[in-house]
Amino acid sequence: xxxxxxxxxxxxxxxxxxxxxxxxxxxxxxxxxxxxxxxxxxxxxxxxxxxxxxxxxxxxxxxxxxxxxxxxxxxxxxxxxxxxxxxxxxxxxxxxxxxxxxxxxxxxxxxxxxxxxxxxxxxxxxxxxxxxxxxxxxxxxxxxxxxxxxxxxxxxxxxxxxxxxxxxxxxxxxxxxxxxxxxxxxxxxxxxxxxxxxxxxxxxxxxxxxxxxxxxxxxxxxxxxxxxxxxxxxxxxxxxxxxxxxxxxxxxxxxxxxxxxxxxxxxxxxxxxxxxxxxxxxxxxxxxxxxxxxxxxxxxxxxxxxxxxxxxxxxxxxxxxxxxxxxxxxxxxxxxxxxxxxxxxxxxxxxxxxxxxxxxxxxxxxxxxxxxxxxxxxxxxxxxxxxxxxxxxxxxxxxxxxxxxxxxxxxxxxxxxxxxxxxxxxxx
Amino acid sequence: xxxxxxxxxxxxxxxxxxxxxxxxxxxxxxxxxxxxxxxxxxxxxxxxxxxxxxxxxxxxxxxxxxxxxxxxxxxxxxxxxxxxxxxxxxxxxxxxxxxxxxxxxxxxxxxxxxxxxxxxxxxxxxxxxxxxxxxxxxxxxxxxxxxxxxxxxxxxxxxxxxxxxxxxxxxxxxxxxxxxxxxxxxxxxxxxxxxxxxxxxxxxxxxxxxxxxxxxxxxxxxxxxxxxxxxxxxxxxxxxxxxxxxxxxxxxxxxxxxxxxxxxxxxxxxxxxxxxxxxxxxxxxxxxxxxxxxxxxxxxxxxxxxxxxxxxxxxxxxxxxxxxxxxxxxxxxxxxxxxxxxxxxxxxxxxxxxxxxxxxxxxxxxxxxxxxxxxxxxxxxxxxxxxxxxxxxxxxxxxxxxxxxxxxxxxxxxxxxxxxxxxxxxxxxxxxxxxxxxxxxxxxxxxxxxxxxxxxxxxxxxxxxxxxxxxxxxxxxxxxxxxxxxxxxxxxxxxxxxxxxxxxxxxxxxxxxxxxxxxxxxxxxxxxxxxxxxxxxxxxxxxxxxxxxxxxxxxxxxxxx
Numbered sequence: 004x005x006x007x008x009x010x011x012x013x014x015x016x017x018x019x020x021x022x023x024x025x026x027x028x029x030x031x032x033x034x035x036x037x038x039x040x041x042x043x044x045x046x047x048x049x050x051x052x053x054x055x056x057x058x059x060x061x062x063x064x065x066x067x068x069x070x071x072x073x074x075x076x077x078x079x080x081x082x083x084x085x086x087x088x089x090x091x092x093x094x095x096x097x098x099x100x101x102x103x104x105x106x107x108x109x110x111x112x113x114x115x116x117x118x119x120x121x122x123x124x125x126x127x128x129x130x131x132x133x134x135x136x137x138x139x140x141x142x143x144x145x146x147x148x149x150x151x152x153x154x155x156x157x158x159x160x161x162x163x164x165x166x167x168x169x170x171x172x173x174x175x176x177x178x179x180x181x182x183x184x185x186x187x188x189x190x191x192x193x194x195x196x197x198x199x200x201x202x203x204x205x206x207x208x209x210x211x212x213x214x215x216x217x218x219x220x221x222x223x224x225x226x227x228x229x230x231x232x233x234x235x236x237x238x239x240x241x242x243x244x245x246x247x248x249x250x251x252x253x254x255x256x257x258x259x260x261x262x263x264x265x266x267x268x269x270x271x272x273x274x275x276x277x278x279x280x281x282x283x284x285x286x287x288x289x290x291x292x293x294x295x296x297x298x299x300x301x302x303x304x305x306x307x308x309x310x311x312x313x314x315x316x317x318x319x320x321x322x323x324x325x326x327x328x329x330x331x332x333x334x335x336x337x338x339x340x341x342x343x344x345x346x347x348x349x350x351x352x353x354x355x356x357x358x359x360x361x362x363x364x365x366x367x368x369x370x371x372x373x374x375x376x377x378x379x380x381x382x383x384x385x386x387x388x389x390x391x392x393x394x395x396x397x398x399x400x401x402x403x404x405x406x407x408x409x410x411x412x413x414x415x416x417x418x419x420x421x422x423x424x425x426x427x428x429x430x431x
Numbered sequence: 432x433x434x435x436x437x438x439x440x441x442x443x444x445x446x447x448x449x450x451x452x453x454x455x456x457x458x459x460x461x462x463x464x465x466x467x468x469x470x471x472x473x474x475x476x477x478x479x480x481x482x483x484x485x486x487x488x489x490x491x492x493x494x495x496x497x498x499x500x501x502x503x504x505x506x507x508x509x510x511x512x513x514x515x516x517x518x519x520x521x522x523x524x525x526x527x528x529x530x531x532x533x534x535x536x537x538x539x540x541x542x543x544x545x546x547x548x549x550x551x552x553x554x555x556x557x558x559x560x561x562x563x564x565x566x567x568x569x570x571x572x573x574x575x576x577x578x579x580x581x582x583x584x585x586x587x588x589x590x591x592x593x594x595x596x597x598x599x600x601x602x603x604x605x606x607x608x609x610x611x612x613x614x615x616x617x618x619x620x621x622x623x624x625x626x627x628x629x630x631x632x633x634x635x636x637x638x639x640x641x642x643x644x645x646x647x648x649x650x651x652x653x654x655x656x657x658x659x660x661x662x663x664x665x666x667x668x669x670x671x672x673x674x675x676x677x678x679x680x681x682x683x684x685x686x687x688x689x690x691x692x693x694x695x696x697x698x699x700x701x702x703x704x705x706x707x708x709x710x711x712x713x714x715x716x717x718x719x720x721x722x723x724x725x726x727x728x729x730x731x732x733x734x735x736x737x738x739x740x741x742x743x744x745x746x747x748x749x750x751x752x753x754x755x756x757x758x759x760x761x762x763x764x765x766x767x768x769x770x771x772x773x774x775x776x777x778x779x780x781x782x783x784x785x786x787x788x789x790x791x792x793x794x795x796x797x798x799x800x801x802x803x804x805x806x807x808x809x810x811x812x813x814x815x816x817x818x819x820x821x822x823x824x825x826x827x828x829x830x831x832x833x834x835x836x837x838x839x840x841x842x843x844x845x846x847x848x849x850x851x852x853x854x855x856x857x858x859x860x861x862x863x864x865x866x867x868x869x870x871x872x873x874x875x876x877x878x879x880x881x882x883x884x885x886x887x888x889x890x891x892x893x894x895x896x897x898x899x900x901x902x903x904x905x906x907x908x909x910x911x912x913x914x915x916x917x918x919x920x921x922x923x924x925x926x927x928x929x930x931x932x933x934x935x936x937x938x939x940x941x942x943x944x945x946x947x948x949x950x951x952x953x954x955x956x957x958x959x960x961x962x963x964x965x966x967x968x969x970x971x972x973x974x975x976x977x978x979x980x981x982x983x984x985x986x987x988x989x990x991x992x
Contacts, residue, residue: 135763307534318515
């Protein structure tokens with residue numbers, strides 16, 4: 004295994020698969036152990052993920068903790084699924100070609116599919132299915148946003164290069180408001196990240212009063228110029244700034260909003276809708292890392308319905324509440340779990356799952372399928388954007404980024420492994 | 432080599448001037464002639480049947496970002512109240528549902544079982560091109576291709592605004608087509624999607640974009656000339672200004688004028704043929720538009736017929752979708768500004784027979800079909816799903832072929848339309864030859880598909896064999912046999928094989944020097960740089976699910992319109 008191409012040529016441009024920003028302005032260099040590192044850019048999330056790769060021989064596939072040949076692991080996985088009556092295919096940490104493959108497996112064994120941490124993604128979807136919304140993309144924000152309101156989180160924690168990605172090539176006045184961040188430390192850290200990438204931006208922080216739902220409701224009403232008893236001067240001032248800006252961007256992460264995030268998102272979209280009557284405004288939801296956005300897209304385009312749909316005997320049963328990974332595992336409502344996680348340390352399989360497990364993952368997951376009392380299969384797979392070319396959707400769901408291989412590697416891809424399991428399940 | 436003979440059908444093949452009872456022989460996926468004394472390996476008795484080339488839909492929103500947003504927005508289309516829709520009873524079909532927002536799999540099955548063998552996505556966003564190709568690759572059986580959207584991207588608008596050399600702009604168009612593996616180029620509300628990002632709410636053909644100060648007229652003329660000179664078979668595909676606005680016939684006629692003699696294909700013209708007469712200040716301008724089409728041989732159209740019932744409108748035209756969003760039914764809609772490149776608006780809609788406006792739209796579409804004289808320049812579409820789902824094509828064909836049926840439907844509509852529409856007095860009934868032109872021969876010619884849309888020797892064996900039933904809706908809903916590249920894919924409305932279709936794309940020539948300009952622009956705007964934005968043939972193959980690659984060579988034709 005070695006880096007592609009030879010070390011004498013300039014490092015090729017590389018697109019990072021480790022969060023939903025899919026930064027494409029990066030390059031890698033490999034150290035003597037074959038571990039890649041970023042050149043000319045800082046990103047703690049990418050660096051942590053890259054540290055999991057080296058030239059060491061990958062662990063072998065295992066069945067019930069014992070090393071086996073790939074073919075036998077695939078046969079065992081297929082047997083486990085043939086015996087299952089209600090399997091769940093979860094995690095879905097893969098690329099578009101991987102998603103095409105597990106879609107066929109879901110059909111063949113009547114599974115439910117959901118991503119890791121799907122609560123946020125499905126809450127965002129519920130908000131959209133109730134009222135719709137108006138959205139924007141990174142390049143549009145960079146081109147024209149003059150007021151960005153970040154609601155309820157410090158997105159730089161999970162998307163470290165966010166502010167660099169939306170920094171215009173020629174500095175212009177941008178106002179950024181951090182609304183309803185839980186702690187002062189988070190505000191300070193986010194301010195520092197913004198200051199590094201956008202030195203000319205002004206940054207203000209407002210606490211949510213008394214909570215984010217109420218704050219979003221108050222803001223929505225004030226922007227619509229309704230009377231709100233008890234609204235603070237800061238809230239009134241923010242509403243005026245929103246009304247006066249040319250292109251407002253509201254930004255949120257549905258995965259880390261407080262419980263019932265769809266209610267907050269609906270209020271934010273109502274604010275956007277009101278603003279669009281006279282000026283321009285749009286929203287952006289940050290999330291969908293590790294192939295989660297790609298999984299949602301592929302499931303939807305092939306079947307017509309989003310994730311959290313059972314490919315069952317009655318038809319395709321979509322249930323955004325009942326068919327989530329956490330709920331199904333906690334309720335014991337499934338009897339086998341296929342967990343797909345090809346990117347590295349995340350997403351990890353649910354720790355409380357004690358039933359039959361097929362873990363199709365990055366080599367570093369080997370231990371997670373050891374020492375279990377239920378039947379367990381582990382199959383190490385290659386990583387899209389490191390070991391093979393692929394495609395993942397960026398956070399906005401509109402830009403589909405091509406990923407290139409960064410090194411030569413021999414592990415099979417998720418698409419290949421799942422395809423072979425499906426052939427055996429369907430052929431039975 | 433095994434060959435198959437379709438014996439004794441009435442072969443309707445207007446591209447070759449054929450309407451006669453004759454045999455058709457298929458071998459190795461092609462239509463061939465048997466040598467004297469040679470016999471086919473197998474025979475099918477097609478007597479009493481009408482044999483046509485496979486249908487070709489040149490404007491159907493089958494894949495890409497806004498189509499998938501429509502699916503996400505409308506789970507209602509994929510279940511029956513609270514109950515799931517039943518699974519297909521055909522083991523060859525994977526679970527996939529929906530009517531106005533069908534999954535890609537069901538899109539392929541339903542098209543093929545009606546005798547269609549190709550469909551083209553008309554509104555591919557450049558930054559979303561890979562997504563569109565992946566979705567189309569997951570539409571089984573059908574060949575496919577897409578038109579990439581230009582004329583709202585900041586790059587071309589800036590170049591026109593700066594008065595840059597036409598040849599440089601033509602290079603950008605050529606590069607964009609090749610990079611995105613597009614079959615053609617579409618312009619949507621020229622300049623209007625971009626203008627909406629600058630908070631402009633209307634843009635007439637000779638009005639200026641609020642920021643770039645360019646007019647839709649200059650955008651249309653520039654792009655139509657570029658597409659012609661690059662040698663694309665399909666003329667510039669134009670979604671004109673002012674979609675849905677009363678009185679928009681003026682801007683539609685102005686758009687034809689803006690072509691300056693260059694070829695142009697005006698799409699879903701039903702939505703662009705409105706006058707301002709009558710008590711509701713909303714009237715049919717179908718005759719004016721038909722007159723213009725009849726008088727301008729450089730112009731072709733597709734209709735975008737509306738069909739009553741639930742659907743969803745999915746468009747790149749954020750400016751007009753925003754204006755119509757208050758009509759959303761159910762009351763929800765999605766809009767987006769996309770990557771300094773494009774936009775999209777998804778608005779669910781229910782066309783109602785008792786609505787004056789909807790009834791008028793229905794009548795306008797049919798008036799257009801019956802008033803345009805040259806069938807080679809008018810294509811049968813519902814702008815799926817915007818006017819209605821493609822599954823309503825057999826119904827639409829019956830409306831065009833059966834005056835009695837048409838007038839029965841007209842009588843059910845809003846009384847002012849039922850009694851006042853000129854449609855009631857129109858006696859024309861399209862014949863099978865004309866239907867064959869509107870649904871396969873014509874679109875094949877407008878797309879430059881030399882071996883499709885006809886049944887001459889050497890043509891691809893994409894063939895639909897219909898029973899000649901008096902009820903034309905029943906006839907066109909479930910053909911007896913459908914062949915795709917010689918393979919039987921559907922029989923009596925049931926899928927019997929699921930091959931992967933191919934992808935059509937154009938390969939125009941351009942000056943590679945333009946890539947430096949594009950790289951600079953990409954850096955400035957933070958979009959994907961041109962080397963990685965370009966989709967290689969290998970990558971296209973992955974996206975298209977390893978279907979056949981169907982490239983179309985283009986020869987530069989400088990100067991002539």
